[in-house]
Amino acid sequence: MKTVKIAGGQGFYGDSPNAAVQIAKAKGADYIVHDALAELTLSILQKDKLQDASLGYARDIELLATSLYPLAYANGIKIVSNSGGLNPVGAAKKVAAILAGQGIKGYRIAVVTGDDMLPQLKSIQDAGILLENLDSGKPFSENKYEVLQSNVYTGAKSIADALAQGANLVLAGRVADPCLTLGVLVHHFGWKIGEGLSQQDLDRLASGIAVGHLLECGGQASGGNSYAEWPMNYSLSNLAYPIAEVAEDGSVVFSILEGQGGKMSRNTLREQLIYEIHDPANYITPDVIVDLTRVKIEDIGPNRVRFAGAKGKSRPGKLKLTIGLMEGYMSEQFFFFSWPYAYEKTQRFIETAKEIWSKLPLNMERFEFQLVGLNGIHGAAAPMPPKEILDELNEIGVRVVIKHNDNRTGKMALQSLFCLGLNGPPGLIGMPGWGKQDKVVLSLWPSLIPRNWVEEKTEMVEV
Amino acid sequence: MKLIDIASARSGDKNNVCNIGVMARKPEHYAILKEKVTAEKVKAHFGELIKGKIERYEWDAIESLNFVCYQALDGGASRSLRMDTLGKNFASHLLRMEIEI
Numbered sequence: 001m002k003t004v005k006i007a008g009g010q011g012f013y014g015d016s017p018n019a020a021v022q023i024a025k026a027k028g029a030d031y032i033v034h035d036a037l038a039e040l041t042l043s044i045l046q047k048d049k050l051q052d053a054s055l056g057y058a059r060d061i062e063l064l065a066t067s068l069y070p071l072a073y074a075n076g077i078k079i080v081s082n083s084g085g086l087n088p089v090g091a092a093k094k095v096a097a098i099l100a101g102q103g104i105k106g107y108r109i110a111v112v113t114g115d116d117m118l119p120q121l122k123s124i125q126d127a128g129i130l131l132e133n134l135d136s137g138k139p140f141s142e143n144k145y146e147v148l149q150s151n152v153y154t155g156a157k158s159i160a161d162a163l164a165q166g167a168n169l170v171l172a173g174r175v176a177d178p179c180l181t182l183g184v185l186v187h188h189f190g191w192k193i194g195e196g197l198s199q200q201d202l203d204r205l206a207s208g209i210a211v212g213h214l215l216e217c218g219g220q221a222s223g224g225n226s227y228a229e230w231p232m233n234y235s236l237s238n239l240a241y242p243i244a245e246v247a248e249d250g251s252v253v254f255s256i257l258e259g260q261g262g263k264m265s266r267n268t269l270r271e272q273l274i275y276e277i278h279d280p281a282n283y284i285t286p287d288v289i290v291d292l293t294r295v296k297i298e299d300i301g302p303n304r305v306r307f308a309g310a311k312g313k314s315r316p317g318k319l320k321l322t323i324g325l326m327e328g329y330m331s332e333q334f335f336f337f338s339w340p341y342a343y344e345k346t347q348r349f350i351e352t353a354k355e356i357w358s359k360l361p362l363n364m365e366r367f368e369f370q371l372v373g374l375n376g377i378h379g380a381a382a383p384m385p386p387k388e389i390l391d392e393l394n395e396i397g398v399r400v401v402i403k404h405n406d407n408r409t410g411k412m413a414l415q416s417l418f419c420l421g422l423n424g425p426p427g428l429i430g431m432p433g434w435g436k437q438d439k440v441v442l443s444l445w446p447s448l449i450p451r452n453w454v455e456e457k458t459e460m461v462e463v
Numbered sequence: 464m465k466l467i468d469i470a471s472a473r474s475g476d477k478n479n480v481c482n483i484g485v486m487a488r489k490p491e492h493y494a495i496l497k498e499k500v501t502a503e504k505v506k507a508h509f510g511e512l513i514k515g516k517i518e519r520y521e522w523d524a525i526e527s528l529n530f531v532c533y534q535a536l537d538g539g540a541s542r543s544l545r546m547d548t549l550g551k552n553f554a555s556h557l558l559r560m561e562i563e564i
Contacts, residue, residue, distance in 0.1 A: 039478060040541050135479050135533075227471035227554065228486060267471075267486075270525045274484025276475040278531045280522050295524050309524070327542055368544050377547045378556050381512045401544045442541045446478055 004188045006181055007243045008215030009068070009079070010034035013041050013058040015218055017068050019241035019260070024072045028257050029243050031184045032072060034081035035177040035216040036060075042174065043324035043442035045085040046149045056087030057094070061171070065098035073107060073168055080159055080180045084171035086149060088113055091171045092461040099463045107463040110162030112172035114456035117321060117449070118150045124449060131321065131447040143445060145325035152449060153320045155286030156208070157193055158456040159183020165460055176286050176320075178212025181244075185211070189248050193287055195314070202312025205288040207250030210295070210310040213283070214254065214272050215242055221272035222256050223263035228271045235261025242269075244307075252307045253300070264303040273297075282313075286320075286451075289313040318448040327443040328365065331410025332401040333417070333435035334372070335428055343390040345425035346371055346398050352424060353400065356416050364413065365403045372397030407438040464562055470496060472554035481513075481535040481550035483557050486527045493526035499562050505530050508560045509553075530557075 007029035009020030013036040020032050036058040049056030061083045072079055084091040092109045099107055117124070125131065131140035151174040160183045162170045175183070185208040186193050192201045214221050221242040223229050240256035242264065256264045273292065277283055283290040291311040298306045337345040350369045357364075373396050375382035384390070402413055414435060421428050466472075466485070469492040474483040485500060487493040502519040515533030522529055536550050537543035547553075 039476070043541065225473070225551075227467075227473065227558065228488075230471070270486055270527065271471065271473045271484065273525060274482075274486065274522070274527055274529055275473050276477060276482060277484070277529060278477070278480070278482060278520075279518075280520055280529060293522060293524055297525065330542075330544065366544070370546065372546075377545075377552050379512055379545065381508070381510050381556060399546065403542070403544060444478055444539060444541065 001247045001249065002189070003245050003247045004031070004185070005029040005243055005245045006031045006033060006184055006211065006215065008033060008218045008221065008241050010036060011216065011218030011220060012036065012038055013083070014060055017064055019219065019239065020068050021071060022257060022260065023241065023243065024068055024075055024077055026257055027075050027077070029077060031078050031080060033180045033184065033212070033215055034079065034083060035180060036081060036083040037085065037174060037177070039322070039444060040442065042086055042149050042151055042322070043444065046324055047440065049086055054090050057085040057091035058083035061091055061095055062098060065095045066102070069095065069099065069169060070102060070104060073104065078163065078168055080170045080184055082172045082175045082180060084111065084173050086116065086173065088171045088173050095169065095171070096461050096463045104463055107169070108167050109461040109463070110165060110167035110170045111459050111461060112158045112162055112170060112175060112456060114158070114454060115151045115154050115174035117152050117453070118147070120453065121147065121150050121323070124453060129449060131449070134446040134448070140323070140445065140447065143325065145327050145443070147323055148326055148442065149324040151322060152454050153286055154454060154456050155179045156183035156186050158458050160187035160193070162458045163187040165458065167460065177216040178209045178285060179287060181212030181215055182208035182287060185246060197314070202288055202314065203310065204250040206290040206310040206312030207252065208246070209283070209285050209288055209290050210292060210307065211244045211246055211252055214269060214307070215244060217272060217275065219262060220275065221269060223268045226268060226271060228267040229263055234263050237261065254305045254307060256303050264305055266297045266299050266305055269297055269305050269307065284316055287315050289316060317451060319451050319454060321447050321449045323445040323447065325443045325445055327441045328403060328405050329407055329410060329438045330401065330403050330441050331414055331435065331437045331439065332399060333414045334431050335398045335400070336395055336431070337425065337429070338395045338427055339393065342393045342396045346396050348425045349398060349420060349428065352420060353417050357413060360412060360416060362413050363405045363409045365405055367400070367402040370399040370401065372399055403441065410438045464564065465558065466500065466560045466562055467558035469562070470558065472558050474550050474553035476536055476540055476549045479534055479536050479539040481532045481553050483530045483532065483553050484527055485530065485557065486525065490526050495562065495564065496528055497521060500528060500560070502530065504560070505557065508557065
């Protein structure tokens with residue numbers, strides 16, 4: 001049976017290109033998919049774009065354009081990515097210029113757009129669509145913050161179209177993470193997509209989504225970030241990323257390149273399967289709703305795992321829309337204390353800080369003092385050690401973190417504590433340069449819109 | 464014993480929702496997970512960290528339980544004041560839970 005190899009090349013904006021470069025060198029895949037957009041990434045990219053209208057894409061493509069892209073091109077491997085972010089056209093122009101500078105010719109970059117709903121946000125609301133917040137249920141009319149961006153999660157079809165037009169590289173906007181992979185499969189095998197599909201068609205799409213989900217976090221499927229494989233008896237510095245060999249009927253074998261670190265096993269795949277899934281019987285994507293409850297994952301050889309059994313249901317009538325909002329500011333700073341009385345000194349420091357702040361005109365929404373080494377990560381849920389251990393701790397950090405409504409409060413609040421270096425509990429260590437002052441807080445308003453509002457577009461930039 | 468003796472876990476975020484996947488280390492451990500690791504126990508173990516409800520899904524095909532925890536991430540990664548903004552260590556904290564057999 002006809003098969004195609006797809007590798008997960010990048011798990012987030014800023015991930016190492018090392019594993020993907022090795023896959024491209026070894027011709028270990030026909031396609032490499034790069035998921036660059038976590039939930040919050042578009043808002044981060046919007047900050048770039050506000051400073052410089054030519055930005056707004058995942059800027060690591062500039063590095064990839066001098067490393068992975070030319071190598072993959074030479075070896076006949078296509079790259080599919082949502083690194084275009086908020087500005088896929090700008091991204092394509094940038095990559096084209098970098099590739100042209102290396103003397104590369106005949107390279108086709110497909111730009112997939114249509115996810116940007118900001119221009120239509122008002123008409124959508126005027127049409128009576130309430131854009132209720134998926135978490136709180138509130139209609140968007142109750143939002144009180146400035147809107148920065150609004151993008152809809154789109155599906156696989158535009159990716160398939162782009163590849164059909166001969167793209168060597170697809171730079172999309174907010175295509176849903178697993179749909180990058182599904183788009184490759186729809187193109188490669190001519191799978192049907194859309195409405196009125198048979199159960200067999202839907203099951204194939206479901207399998208494609210499952211593969212996409214398992215590839216989209218790169219090394220997390222091949223032994224990275226793994227409690228299942230702890231103590232991780234393999235190299236982490238050269239971790240291999242997952243490669244899926246998918247057959248025309250949707251069955252899959254996962255593997256990794258030989259000679260690298262990492263591991264491919266039922267265990268590593270299982271822990272990626274469950275990652276960021278809610279109801280396993282209803283994993284909702286733009287193209288198909290996937291039932292993952294009957295999957296079969298089997299070890300079939302060293303670093304080889306067979307995956308099958310994803311079932312599909314018709315695609316949803318609505319698509320997920322996220323609206324990025326400007327919600328205020330945050331500031332943070334770290335302070336440290338050592339033995340003796342480390343714990344008691346942190347408590348005195350915190351008490352004094354609160355007294356100082358109570359006398360200042362600070363526009364704070366809320367603040368926290370966290371004890372790094374004791375409860376910095378788990379907060380109130382962390383069990384505190386008994387007093388005799390607290391009294392003997394070598395050192396404790398205090399993280400001061402403040403959410404505030406203007407861009408002055410953070411600086412004022414943190415500066416007001418620096419005098420405690422001389423006036424406070426003995427031996428305070430301040431860490432100049434460690435903190436953040438008046439950093440913009442972006443938040444997301446998740447919601448749904450009927451899919452007929454969305455029209456994707458594919459265009460080609462040639463080098 | 465602790466949950467870590469019979470299970471591994473991985474957690475991640477979707478806005479203010481955190482899911483914690485708990486995977487039996489051996490197939491025979493799965494029945495213990497299903498009996499002992501209830502949504503109520505998980506909620507109590509996390510205390511103030513999880514403000515909303517917890518839904519538990521049984522995932523027999525991979526001998527795993529999936530806990531979907533609402534209002535769990537201090538408003539979501541972007542606005543959270545926590546160090547673990549993405550809830551990646553919710554898995555770690557759950558593995559510390561005591562299991563009585």
